[in-house]
Amino acid sequence: MSLGTSVILYLxxxxxxxxxxxxxxxxxxxxxxxxxxxxxxxxxxxxxxxxGGEVASAAEAGATPSPQDQLSAAIAQADAELEGAxxxxxxxxxxxxxxxxxxxxxxxxxxxxxxxRIREMDRLLSWPDPELLSPxxxxxxxxxxxxxxxxxxxxxxxxxxxxxxxxxxxxxxxRLRQLRAEGYDDLLSNLARVRxxxxxxxxxxxxxxxxxxxxxxxxxxxxxxxxxxDLGWQVNRxxxxxxxxxxxxxxxxxxxxxxxxxxxx
Amino acid sequence: xxxxxxxTASSLGAALPDGIPATEPAAASRELSLLGLVEVxxxxxxxxxxxxREEARQAELMPRFLAISxxxxxLFGVAxxxxxxxxxxxxxxxxxxxxxxVNLGDSSGLALVLAYSLGMVAASGxxxxxxxxxxxxxxxxxxxxxxxxxVMCSKAxxxxxxxxxxxxxxxxxxxxxxxEADASxxxxxxxxxxxxxxxxxxxGVRALYRGVSAMSETMPPERRCRRACFLRRLTVSWAACYTxxxxxxxxxxxxxxxxxxx
Numbered sequence: 001m002s003l004g005t006s007v008i009l010y011l012x013x014x015x016x017x018x019x020x021x022x023x024x025x026x027x028x029x030x031x032x033x034x035x036x037x038x039x040x041x042x043x044x045x046x047x048x049x050x051x052g053g054e055v056a057s058a059a060e061a062g063a064t065p066s067p068q069d070q071l072s073a074a075i076a077q078a079d080a081e082l083e084g085a086x087x088x089x090x091x092x093x094x095x096x097x098x099x100x101x102x103x104x105x106x107x108x109x110x111x112x113x114x115x116x117r118i119r120e121m122d123r124l125l126s127w128p129d130p131e132l133l134s135p136x137x138x139x140x141x142x143x144x145x146x147x148x149x150x151x152x153x154x155x156x157x158x159x160x161x162x163x164x165x166x167x168x169x170x171x172x173x174x175r176l177r178q179l180r181a182e183g184y185d186d187l188l189s190n191l192a193r194v195r196x197x198x199x200x201x202x203x204x205x206x207x208x209x210x211x212x213x214x215x216x217x218x219x220x221x222x223x224x225x226x227x228x229x230d231l232g233w234q235v236n237r238x239x240x241x242x243x244x245x246x247x248x249x250x251x252x253x254x255x256x257x258x259x260x261x262x263x264x265x
Numbered sequence: 266x267x268x269x270x271x272x273t274a275s276s277l278g279a280a281l282p283d284g285i286p287a288t289e290p291a292a293a294s295r296e297l298s299l300l301g302l303v304e305v306x307x308x309x310x311x312x313x314x315x316x317x318r319e320e321a322r323q324a325e326l327m328p329r330f331l332a333i334s335x336x337x338x339x340l341f342g343v344a345x346x347x348x349x350x351x352x353x354x355x356x357x358x359x360x361x362x363x364x365x366x367v368n369l370g371d372s373s374g375l376a377l378v379l380a381y382s383l384g385m386v387a388a389s390g391x392x393x394x395x396x397x398x399x400x401x402x403x404x405x406x407x408x409x410x411x412x413x414x415x416v417m418c419s420k421a422x423x424x425x426x427x428x429x430x431x432x433x434x435x436x437x438x439x440x441x442x443x444x445e446a447d448a449s450x451x452x453x454x455x456x457x458x459x460x461x462x463x464x465x466x467x468x469g470v471r472a473l474y475r476g477v478s479a480m481s482e483t484m485p486p487e488r489r490c491r492r493a494c495f496l497r498r499l500t501v502s503w504a505a506c507y508t509x510x511x512x513x514x515x516x517x518x519x520x521x522x523x524x525x526x527x
Contacts, residue, residue: 003521024324034328041331043390044417047409048324107309184347 004140011068018050070116070189075111076242080189082221085198088205089214096215103222107194114187121180129173197221292384302329306418306425310472313418314479317466323414330417331386337424338462342378344431348438350374356451358459362516365523376522385423385462388507389416391514395506401500407480415476416503423469427462434458456490463508474500 018038022031038045086104089096197220206215273524303374305313316322349357349367358364367374393409396416400407407415439452477496 012495030328033332037328037331041386041390042329043393044331044386044413047393047413048327051320051323051408051410112315 011039014042014149017042017045017049021067024049055191064198071115074188074191075115078195079108079111081195085201086218088202089218096218100218100222101224104218107225109263111187111191114183118180118184118187121183123176125180167183194221194224197224268471269352277410278363292377299329299332302326302469303333303425306333306422310422310475311479314476317414317418317476318479320410323410327414327417328416328423334386334417334424335382335426337421339378341427341431341462342381343374344435345381346377347523348435348442349455350379351439351442352451352455353442353445353448355508356448356455358455358468359451359487360449360452363458366527368527372526373523376519376526380519381462384518385511386420386442388511388514389420391510392416392503396503399499399502403495405477405480405496405499407477407525411480415473415480418476419473422472423462426468429467430461430465434461436445460512463512466504466508470500470504473503 018035021038024037025031026034034045082104094194200219201214204217279287302313305316317326317510319399322325346367347518349364365376367377393413393416396412397409400412434457438451441454447501474496477500
């Protein structure tokens with residue numbers, strides 16, 4: 001196949017992709033650019049076309065914010081206030097900022113990571129939780145004083161085990177729900193604490209406080225990362241959830257997940 | 266469960282109590298315009314990573330990154346064509362690699378502009394499958410559309426940095442032409458000019474690494490730490506692959522287009 005034939009074939013595919021891009025719609029000027037660019041650069045457009053799902057415009061996304069976006073908005077707001085406060089340190093106590101810049105970046109990363117964990121738990125908890133069917137009735141006689149009872153009031157080992165497993169599962173789900181609520185509360189209180197510290201920086205600046213005060217406040221903000229990064233989703237080496245700690249909250253030790261495979265201590 | 270969140274979020278994003286409106290929405294809409302995007306690329310790359318991570322925005326952002334890249338590479342091509350046109354024949358690059366003649370009298374200058382504009386971007390398209398497989402090997406769960414978005418963001422960063430260093434380079438080389446610098450020195454400088462997009466590409470590699478790292482932010486910290494070396498290797502592999510492909514593509518395009526347009 002000659003170079004000319006290859007180019008024609010390449011451009012023909014490009015025209016096909018350009019038609020698909022045009023079918024997606026958009027503003028006139030932008031759409032024209034997309035269609036023209038799709039002809040020579042179609043390999044870049046194909047993955048976007050195949051990524052599936054409706055591509056919501058920014059306006060649509062803003063009109064119907066999902067809970068995730070609202071959580072992101074809360075983080076963005078706290079971040080913007082923090083940035084404003086840190087920006088106001090210029091000419092007053094910028095040396096403090098240069099020292100703590102890394103930890104403040106860590107704090108931002110930790111906020112996002114924690115928000116993502118909360119969303120993940122929300123997704124898990126939103127799954128339907130139907131009860132399993134009861135086990136088939138056993139022909140065996142029920143043990144004397146046994147608690148597991150099958151259909152017709154007969155106790156069977158299978159029914160007993162099923163009931164215990166269901167109970168353990170329910171408890172684990174409840175623990176997950178609590179963990180989510182604690183993580184959510186800790187994140188919000190951490191954001192609120194940082195906002196308060198940001199407002200204190202502004203106040204300290206305009207009341208003529210010494211640079212040492214700014215140093216103290218920025219160090220407090222940087223220390224807030226500990227509150228986020230120590231939240232309950234971290235798993236220690238045993239694979240057990242570690243203690244849940246939040247901003248200004250006590251350490252609450254959590255036990256291992258409830259399972260019949262792990263005998264209770 | 267989400268009700269308090271909605272309330273908190275709305276109260277956080279609401280206007281200030283004394284009637285001063287919050288300025289965040291205006292900033293958000295400015296980011297999405299083409300010039301706004303350039304501004305974000307330069308001033309707030311971290312925010313750009315956040316935008317780039319939103320899947321719904323990838324289809325919007327990618328053509329804009331492409332437009333920024335094409336415009337900047339075209340500008341670079343025009344500047345280089347002008348320089349090569351005014352270069353004395355003795356200093357014209359020929360020692361390491363003979364480059365096609367550029368004459369503004371015919372359309373051979375256009376070949377250089379097209380070679381850089383098309384070549385730099387088309388090389389990304391050629392490397393996409395490799396990028397995807399490298400990401401899989403590194404254990405980073407990225408879709409092809411996310412890779413395209415990250416790569417184009419990196420390309421736009423390269424393009425903006427290139428436009429930033431271009432005036433300095435043009436001033437230096439034109440100075441050498443005007444003051445009749447040594448031919449071999451001028452030739453070396455011209456070779457450096459031809460490789461200037463790859464020098465600027467270092468900023469693109471940094472942006473790519475930052476973007477890939479931002480993609481892994483949602484991993485638990487322990488796993489993220491274990492993956493950190495893989496992310497570096499992934500970025501280096503991508504950069505190496507692209508750096509091997511794009512100069513060849515640019516040169517072949519230039520060589521093919523120059524006689525056709527002359």
